[in-house]
Amino acid sequence: MFEFLIEYSSMLFEGFITTISVTFFGSLVGFLLGTLLAIGDLYGGKIASTIIGFYVEFFRGSPIVVQLFIFYFSIPIMLNVYINSFTVGLIVFALNSAAYQKGYIKGAMESIYKDQFLAALSLGLTKMQTILYIVLPQALRIVLPAWSNEFCSLGKSSAALLTIGVMDLANVGKTIASHTWRVIETYAIIALIYFIWISIIVKIVDIIYDKIKIPGISA
Amino acid sequence: MKEVVMECRNLWKIYDGKIIAVKDVSLQIHEKDIKVIFGPSGSGKSTLLRCLSMLTPPTKGEVFLRGECLTKQGIDLNKARARIGFVFQHIWLFPHLTALGNVELALRHVLKMPKKEAREKALEALRVVKMEKWANYYPAQLSGGQQQRVGIARALAKNPDIILLDEPTSALDPELTGEVIDTLRSLAKQGTTMLIVTHEMPFAREVADEMIFFDQGTIVERGIPEHFFTKPSSDRAKKFMERLIEKTAGEQNV
Numbered sequence: 477m478f479e480f481l482i483e484y485s486s487m488l489f490e491g492f493i494t495t496i497s498v499t500f501f502g503s504l505v506g507f508l509l510g511t512l513l514a515i516g517d518l519y520g521g522k523i524a525s526t527i528i529g530f531y532v533e534f535f536r537g538s539p540i541v542v543q544l545f546i547f548y549f550s551i552p553i554m555l556n557v558y559i560n561s562f563t564v565g566l567i568v569f570a571l572n573s574a575a576y577q578k579g580y581i582k583g584a585m586e587s588i589y590k591d592q593f594l595a596a597l598s599l600g601l602t603k604m605q606t607i608l609y610i611v612l613p614q615a616l617r618i619v620l621p622a623w624s625n626e627f628c629s630l631g632k633s634s635a636a637l638l639t640i641g642v643m644d645l646a647n648v649g650k651t652i653a654s655h656t657w658r659v660i661e662t663y664a665i666i667a668l669i670y671f672i673w674i675s676i677i678v679k680i681v682d683i684i685y686d687k688i689k690i691p692g693i694s695a
Numbered sequence: 696m697k698e699v700v701m702e703c704r705n706l707w708k709i710y711d712g713k714i715i716a717v718k719d720v721s722l723q724i725h726e727k728d729i730k731v732i733f734g735p736s737g738s739g740k741s742t743l744l745r746c747l748s749m750l751t752p753p754t755k756g757e758v759f760l761r762g763e764c765l766t767k768q769g770i771d772l773n774k775a776r777a778r779i780g781f782v783f784q785h786i787w788l789f790p791h792l793t794a795l796g797n798v799e800l801a802l803r804h805v806l807k808m809p810k811k812e813a814r815e816k817a818l819e820a821l822r823v824v825k826m827e828k829w830a831n832y833y834p835a836q837l838s839g840g841q842q843q844r845v846g847i848a849r850a851l852a853k854n855p856d857i858i859l860l861d862e863p864t865s866a867l868d869p870e871l872t873g874e875v876i877d878t879l880r881s882l883a884k885q886g887t888t889m890l891i892v893t894h895e896m897p898f899a900r901e902v903a904d905e906m907i908f909f910d911q912g913t914i915v916e917r918g919i920p921e922h923f924f925t926k927p928s929s930d931r932a933k934k935f936m937e938r939l940i941e942k943t944a945g946e947q948n949v
Contacts, residue, residue, distance in 0.1 A: 595787035597750055599801035599849070600777025609804060614791045692790045692835025 478661055484652050491648030492669060494562065498644065499631040501566045506573025506630075507623065511616075513578035514585055515607060528578070535575035541636045543568050548640045561640040573630055580622040584615035617685075617693055624681040631674045645669060697725035698761070700857050700888050701747060701779075706756035708742050708912075716742040717753070718912035724857060727886040731899040731920075734909035735935065740892045741784070743909070744859045747890070748779045761856055777805045780850030780858035784866055786842050788834040794821060794845045795830040798852045806853065820852035821845070824878045840871030844878050851882070858882075860891040896939050900924060908932040 481488065513531070516524045535543065548564045551557070588611055596606040635646035643651075649666035653659045701724045708717040716739045724730055732740050745751040747758055749765050749772050758765045765775050788797050798820050802813035821827045824844040834842055843863055850858050863879070864872040876898050882889065883902040893899060899906055900920040908916045908923070908931075916923075916932045924940075927933045 589787075591783070591785065591787050592789060594750060595781075595783060595789070598748060598776060598779070598781035598783075599853070600773045600775075600805040601801065602773050605804055609800060610789055610791075614789075617791065690791050690835075691833045 478665060480656055480658055481652070481662070481665060484648070487643075487648050487652070488645070488665075488669070491643055491645040492673070494637075494643060495631070495634050495645040495670075496673065498562075498565050498569050498634045498637060498642075499627065502569030502573045502630050502634075503577075503623070503627045505566075505570035506577050506626075509570065509574035510577030511581050511612070513574060514581040517578065517582055518585060519603065519607070532575040532578055535572045540568065540572055540633055541639050543572060544636060544640050561637075561642045564640060565634075565637045565642050565644075569630060569634065573626060576626055577619075577623070580619045580626070581615060584618040584622075585611050587618060588614050614693055617688060617690065620681060620685045620688075624678050624685075627677055627681065628674050631677070632670065697727065699723050699759075700726055700728070700761060701890070702759040703747060703753075704757045704759075706743070706746060706758065707754045708739070708746050708751065709754045715912050717746060720756075720912075720914055722907075722914070724888060724890055727888055728904050729883055729887075729889045729891065729902050730905050730907060731903040732890065732892045732907045732909050733894055733896075733899070733935075733939070734915075738910045739912040740909050741861050742912075744781070744861050744890065744892060748781050748859055749775060750781070773805070777801065777853055778856050780853060780855035782843070782846050782850050782858065782860040782863045784862040786839075786846045786866070788842055788845055788849070790834050793831050793833055794826060794837065794848075797834070797845055798849045801849070801853050816854075817848075817852050820848040823851060823881070824848045838871060839867045840874045843867065843871075843875045847875070847878055847882070851887075857888045857890065860889060860893070862892050862894075864893065864895060894939055896924075896936075896943050908935065910935075 513528050517528045520528075544564065547568050548561060551559050551564065592610055593606055596610050601609070634644055637644040638647035638650060641647075645666055649662050653662040656662065702722065704721050706717055706720045706722075707715070709715050718739075720743060722730075732743070734740055742751065746753040749758065753766060756766070760775060760778060763775070764770070765772070788794075789800070792800065795814070795817055798817035799813050802808045802816055803810065806813075808816065818827055818830060821830055824847050826841060826844050826848060829837060829841060829845075834845070837845065847858075847860075847863070860879070864875050867875060872895065876895055879889075879891070880898070880902060891899075903920050905917060906920050906923050907914055908927070908929070910931055916927060916929050923932065923936055927936055
């Protein structure tokens with residue numbers, strides 16, 4: 477029933493690699509950038525907080541397809557450089573994910589008792605040291621389940637890459653379906669691949685969450 | 696003459712320009728001194744301690760630590776705070792760090808000790824408060840009394856010039872209070888300089904060099920413990936002492 481796909485296996489594999497690359501890159505860079513945005517929003521003063529607010533609202537308030545188009549068409553015009561669609565995908569997914577992750581991380585940081593700051597201050601720690609050694613290690617543990625959700629969501633939204641011509645898993649599926657007219661079988665397999673790899677990652681994150689769990693701290 | 700470790704001169708703390716929490720307090724604490732501050736809730740005792748340790752900047756007046764003025768412009772307050780131990784009423788251990796991690800933190804990152812030395816010092820401090828067996832436990836796995844002993848070890852490990860304790864037992868039940876008091880008693884015997892806000896009167900009577908009755912943001916009366924147990928001069932202190940003694944007797948009869 478699915479033998480026809482053997483012919484397309486290398487194409488499927490490349491599409492799969494493209495999809496997981498964008499998802500991993502987007503969620504990891506989004507995580508680092510989201511953490512910096514959360515710190516900037518909480519401790520950077522009013523101006524930083526307002527700028528971060530605009531950034532977050534832009535990425536949360538518009539569809540990712542529109543964001544992909546904006547970056548894909550405007551960067552070459554504004555910067556006068558050629559940039560391939562895969563790179564645009566990496567950039568947009570990282571920036572988009574950072575906007576969401578900033579919200580999760582900020583919430584987790586705010587949930588940490590303010591008096592711990594006073595205790596840190598009494599020990600002679602600076603504000604940066606307090607963020608680094610007291611706030612972040614707790615906040616990042618708390619945020620992990622939300623991060624797992626974000627990863628799932630990003631993995632699935634990566635299908636939007638086909639709109640700017642990136643040969644991701646969904647686009648490969650579309651190509652195979654249009655070549656073979658075996659639409660249902662093709663998309664069933666594509667859906668299964670998404671399901672399996674996303675489930676594996678979610679399971680791994682769950683295991684990490686259990687491993688780094690500390691009595692008294694939970695999401 | 697013993698050296699003055701900590702001093703404040705004409706210290707004021709006024710919130711929002713009108714609420715006076717600390718009013719013109721002057722105080723000297725000498726090397727190896729143990730001073731006990733007591734007084735009604737809301738009288739400004741905690742605020743005074745926080746001003747002395749510069750956790751809250753005083754509105755007016757000066758604070759000195761071994762002769763160095765902490766209230767003047769440009770002083771590195773983090774460095775100054777590292778020389779003052781502070782024990783909080785509600786403890787505030789860092790929940791993601793073990794007992795050892797809590798004690799080690801300032802040694803590693805404030806005093807910049809090498810890892811091995813910091814670990815040895817932290818274990819030594821935990822030994823002093825008899826918590827070395829619990830070094831690898833997280834705060835949530837310890838009782839309130841044990842947590843407070845770790846809190847004391849955390850303040851002690853930095854080898855501070857003075858330890859300020861803000862009602863270290865008032866969030867604990869009588870049994871747990873006992874174990875914390877025992878720890879403080881042994882610190883007192885070792886000659887640790889301490890300023891303690893407490894209402895544990897038998898303990899105060901036993902270890903304090905001086906007791907200070909604090910009310911409405913200021914020192915109302917001060918003297919050796921026997922003075923308060925026999926003939927406090929102000930009515931306010933007399934009534935407060937009577938109530939405290941009644942309460943202590945009541946607890947002992949339970």
